Amino acid sequence: MPAAEKTTSDPPVVHLSGLEKRYAFGETHVEVLRGIDLELAPGESCAIMGPSGVGKSTLLACVAGLVSPDGGAARVLGHDLAKLDDRARTLLRRRMGIVYQFFHLVPNLTVRENVALPFLIDGNPPDDAAVDALLERVGLRSRTSHLPSQLSGGEMQLVAIARALVKRPALVLADEPTGNVNVETGRRILALLLEVLREASASLLLVTHHPEHAARFARVEFLKDGVLVADAALAGPAVSPEAIHDRLKTLGI
C-alpha cells in the first residue's frame, strides 16, 4: 500500500530551494547538488532514487543539518538552517529520527538502551512505555537485554528504526534503511516504518535503490546530475516497480 499523501496545508516540514553542495578532492571540485528544490508536507513520504555517489546521502545530511550547503536555502521543521549555529542544528535534530543503512547502534548498549538513547540525550528519563511499545511493534520485546552483536542485520535495523521513532519525531530521514538486509527483511522493515509513520502522521524522506520499495511511496524523486527530477506519472497508489524501473532507464540511471 502506498505511503500517505499530503495530509494538511500546514507549512512544509522540509523546504529546499536551490540547494547546492560541492566537495573538493585536492584540485578537483565536484558539484554534488546543483540546485535542489524540494518540499515535503507534514505527514508526506517521499522516496529519492538515484545511482551511487550522486549525492542522495549528502542531501539527507543537509536536511539533518549535518552538512552545510554551499548555496541555496534549507528550511526544516520551520527553521532556516543557515541561520542556526551548530548547537541549534543539533537541538533541531532531536526532533527528527534518522535511520542509516549500517544501523549505527551503540555496541555497548542493550537493545532497550539503544532505543531509549534519544531520551537520555535529551536529558530526560526514558519513556519506558514508548520504548516497550515500539519494541513490541518491531517484534523485539523479548530481546531487550541483548547487545547489538547478538542480533541479525534485520533485527539491528528494526532497533535503529525503533530508536528513530521513539520520540515521535515530526520528520524521519532514512538513508537506504533496507540496503544492508535481504529483500524479504527489507520489505518487512519498510512496511513497518511506513505504517508507524502513518499512524504518527510524521514525514519521511527516504533514499533507496530498490524500485519495489520506492513503489510503496506516493511520491518518488530521482536525483540525477545534482538535481531532482520529479515525475507526476509516478505519483499515486497505482505505481508499479516496473514503471519506476523504466523511468530509471529513461533517465539513464
Add this chain to the structure above:
Amino acid sequence: MFAGFLRALFGRFAALISARNLRTDRFGTWAAILGVALGSATVNVVLVLDANTRAIESRSWVTNPDSERTPTTIALQGVRADGTPIEAADAKEETHEDYEVMRSAIRLGSLSAYLVGALIVFFTFAAVIERKKREVALYRSLGALPEQVAAVFVREAVLVAAIGAFLGVLAAIPLSYAAALAGMTTTGRARIHLHDMTLPFGRMITVSLIGAATALLGVIRPVREILRLHVADALAGRAASESDGPSRVRGLARIALPFTALLFVLMRPFFKNALPSLAFFAVEAGVVCALALATVVLVPDVVARLGGLLARALPARSSAVRLLVARRVARRGGELGLPVAGIMLVFALLLALHISTHALKREVIAWAQGGVERCLFLVPDARGATAEPAIAAFPPRAMVIRTSTRTPWPNALHAVESAGIARWARLLGRPDLVEIADRFGPGAVILSPMMSRRFHVSTGDFLDVSGKGGQKRLRVAGVTDDIGYALVLDAYRNGKTYGVIDEADAGLIAPYVRPIGTSLVVLDAESPAEPDFRALFAPIRDMQHTTSKLRGVRVLAGEGFMAERVRETGRDFLIFDVILFLTTALAAIGVANQLAILVHARRREFLLYRTLGMTSSDVRTIVLGEGAFTGLVGGALAVFLGVPLGYATVGALRAVSAFDVAFALPTHYVVLTLAASVALSLTAALYPAHNAARGAARIEHEG
C-alpha cells in the same frame, strides 16, 4: 556552555555511556587506572622516604647543615707555599649539596614513572576516542550536544583518575614500608626505622590529586579532536583525513633534535662554569630530556624506516607470518611508535642509571686498589676498645702499622708512626709513594685527594692545625690515599676526607682521638701484592676466641671492605632501581594496552588471515612477532639514547660531587638492555596475542 557541561557531566546520558565504555574496555580502563595509581604511588614512595630521611638527618649535626651544635675538635686552615691563607669551602654545606643533588635526582627520577603513567592515560583515551569516532558521530546525529559528548569521556577520565589516585595513596603505604625495610633512603646516609616512620598524608593526597589532574588533562586533547569530527563523514565510514597536526609536530621535532644537540654541545662549558652545580645539573638533565622527548616524537618515523629495512632484509621466500609481520612493520610501523618510545625511555633511563652506578663502583674499586685492598684493618668499634694487644699475636710476615683514631669529621686527622709509613711505601714498591714517605715526618702531613681538594692545598703547601693540643703549621708532604689510610666506620665520602700526621705531632690531636696503637693497619710483608689474609688473620681469630682483649675491635680485610662499599653504593642507588622497576612495570602495561588497542582495530584483518587458512597460533605469532620487533627497536633506541644520557649523568656527577668518576660502558649492559627490552615487550604482547587469536576465532565462528 560550562554550566551545560556540568549538567551533562552528571546527566543520565554521560552516566550510562561512560559506565558502559569503562566496563566494555576493561583492559584499557585498568591500564589507565594503573597508570595513575603506579605513577602517583612511585612519587608518593619517594616523598615518604624523603620526608623520613630529612627527619632523621635533621637530628644529627653531621647531616643537618643548619644544626648549631658543633663537636669539639681541631681547626684546620690551608696555607699556600708563600704563606697566603686559603679560604676553604664549608665541608658540611658542600657535602649537604652533594646529597641534595642525589635527593633531587631521585625526585626527578620518580617523575619518570609519573610521566609514563600520564602517557598511558593520554594514549588510552586518545585511542579509545579515536575508536569511537563513529559512535560519537552517531550521538551527534541523534542530537547530542558537544558538551554532552565531552561529558561522557571526561566522566570516564574522572572515574579513572579518582580510582587511580586513591590506589596511588593506598599502594604507597606498604611500598614505602617495604622500601624503608630494604634500607632505602633518598641520600643513602640515614636509616629509617619502621616504628619511627611517618606518612605525610597531606602531601601524598596532593601528589595523587595532581596525578588525577594529569589524567583529566590527558582526555582534553582527544575530546577536543573528536568534537571537530565531521559527523556525516564519520557515519559514512569516511575517516577524516589525518590533520596536519602530527606532521607539524614531527616537523618541529626534526628541527628540535639537531638544534637541541647543538645547543647542548655549544653551551655546555658555559653552563658548567657559569651556573652553580645544582643548576648545571638541572640544565644538563633538562637538555637531555628535551633531546629524549624530541626523539620520542621522531620514533614513529624511525620505527617505520627500520621496519622497511627489516622487510628488505627478509629472504624472498619467507613464511606468511614472517612476511606479514615484516610488511606490517614496514608500512604501518609508525603505529608501534608509542610502545617503542615507552620501551626506549624506560630502558634508556635504566641504562643511564646503571652506567652512573657502574662509574661510582669503579671509583670505589679504583680507590681501594690503590692500597686499601691489600691491607688488613683492626678498628675499635666500641668505647675503650683497642687493637694494641693484637700486635704481639701477628706472625712475622705481618707488617703492622700503628695508628691513632681520627678527629671528628670534617676536620679529620689521624697520627701514624712515620717509620711505618716509610715501610708501607717501600713494601708497595712505588717510587711516588716512597718519595712522599721520605718527605713525611714531624711537621708534615699527607692529605687524601678529597681533603686536598677541600682545602685547595697540594704538595708543598701548608695546613695549619690548632686546637686544645696546640697549634702548628704542617707542610703537605704529598696527596694520596695509597699510604697512611686508616679505616673508619663512617660514610664513604667522609671516610675518604682525612689527613695523616706523624706520631711526633700526635699531641696536636691528642685530646680528640684515642692514642696510636688503638687502630692497626697490617700488610703482608711476604706477599704485599697478593696478601694471605687467612695467615695474617688466623692468630687474631684465636685471640678473639680465647681472650677478651680484642673485644669491640673490628677486623676487616681491605678487599672485604671494598666489596662492602661497592654493595653500599649499589644500595644507595637501589631506590632508583625501584623507581625504574615501577616505571618498567608501567611501560609493560602501556605496551600491552597499546598492542591490545592495535589488535582490536585489526580484528577483521586477523579474521581474513584465518579465512585464508592461518591457524590461531599463526595469528598469535604475528602479534608476538610485532611485540618482539617493538622490544628490539625500543631496546636499540634505548641504547642509542641511554649511552649519551649515562655519559651526561656521569659528567654531572663529576661536576657536582667530589668523586672522580669516569664514563665506561660495559658490553653486557648493552646486551642486557636489548634482551630485557625484547623480554618485556614479548611479555606485554602475550595478552594481546592471545586476544587476537581468540578474537579471530570468535569472529569466524560468528560468521
